[in-house]
Amino acid sequence: MGILSLMLAIPAIAAILCIFSGDRLARFVALGATLVNFALGLVMWRGFEVNGAQWQFVERADLFGRFQYALGIDGMALMLILLTAFLMPLCILASWQAIQKRVGLYMGMFLLMEAIVIGVFAAQDLILFYIFFEAALIPMYFIIGIWGGDNRKYAAFKFFLYTLLGSVLMLIAMIVMINTAGTSDITALLNYDFPTNMQFWLWLAFFASLAVKMPMFPVHTWLPDAHVQAPTAGSMILAGVLLKMGSYGFIRFMMPMFPDASADLMWVVFILSMIAVVYTSLIALVQNDMKKLIAYSSVAHMAIVTAGLFAFNQQGLEGALVIMLSHGVVSAALFFCVGVIYDRLHTREISRYGGLAINMPAYAVFFLLFTMASIGLPGTSGFVGEFLSLLGIYEASSFVALICATGIILGAAYMLYLYRRVVFGDLTKDDVKAMTDLNAREWAIMVPLAAVALWMGIYPESFLAPMRDDVAFVVERLADAKPAGDAQLAAPAVIAGVAQ
Template sequence: MNGFPILSLMLAVPLVAGLGCLAVSAKTARTLALAATLINFALGVVLWLNFDIGGAQWQFQQSKQVFAGFDWKLGIDGIALVLIELSVFLMPICILASHAIDKRVGEYMAAFLLMETLMIGVFAAQDLFLFYIFFEAGLIPMYLIIGVWGGAERIYASYKFFLYTLLGSVLMLIAMIWMAQEAGTTDIPTLMAYDFPAAAQKWLWLAFFASFAVKMPMWPVHTWLPDAHVQAPTAGSVILAGVLLKMGGYGFIRFSLPMFPAASGTFAWLVFALSMVAVVYTSLVALVQEDMKKLIAYSSVAHMAIVTAGMFAFNTQGLEGSIMVMLSHGLVSGALFLCVGVIYDRLHTREISRYGGLSINMPKYALFFMLFTMASVGLPGTSGFVGEFLSLAGAYQASSWLAFVTGTGVILGAGYMLYLYRRIAFGEQNNADAAAMPDLNAREWAMLAPIAAAVLWMGVYPESFLAPIRDDVRFIEARLAATRPAGDAQLQLGVPKPMDELAPHGGAH
């Protein structure tokens, strides 16, 4: 694969197909979009098979100057690899889930294909401003998907989504301009090893935090997410929860931790405090929801809080666990939104009370729904267990209080997810229309079965996902450790610990 521009090809395939979708019939647009996403998935498999674990940190690199001060630089490490794989895995499933779209189908497919290009671009970009372009442009297709093909309150939800996520990024752009002038380069790998002045790091960290916290989303800037999920079409919710939320976590790992390590240590208490509030508050809010999509949306905020808690614990288990939670949540939350979409297409309501006893007339559906519910809860043997266990183990090394409070999210998560499943799948069938719904068809099997297989694969053999990211996690740990004088202590929620205790050697195997 040396010299072959596979990353540029993966960016070009959906972009060209998206333009084609604008010029063909609705039926052809569906076929073209599915074909393009399957081709990109095949390219993703090639990327995975040719990635050299234990080799160079940055692989599949290519660089070409577009004009002075702006370079087309692409390349990936293990963390970018697994997130690109998540993106190309979910996109064909999203196209299959879009069968209910019956107006402006060509434009809808083009928006999804454009979004695939931009998502891959975010994870593959190695130039500071190229990253920013991909990061911000990703707002546009999702804004259109919610605003044009969403529910009754779609205009309000789309504007709220756009304004929240855009305003935070203005500060990030200003910080990027300063960084480029200070370091004399816009090359991301170079900047990850550059030591910015300690005083400047705090301001830079806060500027990036304003963008990434909204994108995650972290409490209290999470309120756009439930509205966006409720109003978005099923496939929009899948890709929003599955990939777009992960851009904030990726930003913390790619920028905040390695580029501003001293500031990350200084503000770790803030991240921990927000994470603890988010886990408890949003889990309790999820418990009282009557709309299935809103419940899953609030659960996403709680899961992302476990990500940030593990990430800022500054140790191997926490960092690896946070990435695994992101991957697992991308699969499981996407699958849960698909499960909601399956029954919504039949009954056209998301109200939990309208269902019940679906395990009688839809046993195959109930089986898939149960697997994804258990994965969301963190049942051993599923993808959810691996990431949450590692994240909480890492959090415990930073602070026992942090681990205790975020650990309640596992208990509360079991509460609201099992309560949801009981009301949907079990009980008496009081509604004749729900009792008459048919079980999964072939298209729905094709959507849910691959995710189920991936969830079990990650739960049974997590090493296949941990191995590519391990060296990158160690690099981040080294950057964090190098900024602290010997014997210096870090105060985290009243529990001072030296950095050598916060960053134990050895990964999770």
């Protein structure tokens, strides 16, 4: 058994143990399993050879027909698996006291989700990827539906239906791909040239599924409901990891496998991304629920990711990947910051707070750091990704870069407005006065999140280096694209027409 199979087996076995254990034992089993998996992730990172083979830690076993149990990672998958393994023990700690009913089942769902998400990023067989990709819906559905807020059933069904319906088209596209290429091996399909007319329909089928998963405008409406109703740890892992499966699908499948169609339809992605950046940022400005505000900010950040990816250059793709990692850490941290004060006052209404800097100074400092990282302050993780993305987008289209840059300005407006109303001002409300500062468990969650956000901002090369060759491979595939007619040349013209 290789290290990837081990990282799948440990949380899966621990999930079964948790389901049949008492509450106290389930918590410790879940925490132990996630910490072991994080340690294995660090071992894998240390053993990964930068500038080595594209695919490393490969495991293959023939099962039946064209289907293989095939695992392996490149630099992009490595970073996303590390992000998953890093966030999971923090989610378990965040749920330590907040979850009091069916604790064993709850911990089992989180462990099952960890195994499934790692499988998504490590799968090297198309059918295996699809199985993991769809299975990720199941534990999240139960986490929202059982342990969520008052309107949890509506949010859970909406989340499930939105994400499932789009994936049916992707399954049909995968069957066509396998029959055309004669293989379901992802590494082989990455170098296979599908006919240009076929690429168009395959691209649209994948887009229907992945756009919902990210989510992109206008199929983003499930996300605020899911975040508001999910428990704190559910929001952390939903924003931190599950949204990244959509953008991972863009850079793993759609762009290198359908380069001609990607060149034809890049203007569609640019226009939807520009609308999402401005529209969701303006909606975030008027929210009075902290979770909804952060949820809409996630849509805006992921819109910059899609624009960076479809800039079709090294800077744009690298920036998009760094935003994915940064957003995974920072959004999880922001949702935890909301959870900290929600556990004390049991409300997410911004107007109910104010003056927390007086009686919760440590909390105010951490909240400020994550707010600045979300805005993109130099020295934090958010700056590196946004700078690289905007640089790449500018090379493709200065107008798209201008619109995306307004999202950063609006992001500063709504995040600083949120921070001012919650942390600053007079401490006048008696129940807010009674709130205590961070305890030891909350410190144990805040410190690693803050350390990674600063590490990524100060020394991003440690995260960029493993992914650089893989980004170059995607850029090379896109450089050879042969769009139908003059569609690629027409894309900037279409955007310029929108600008006029």
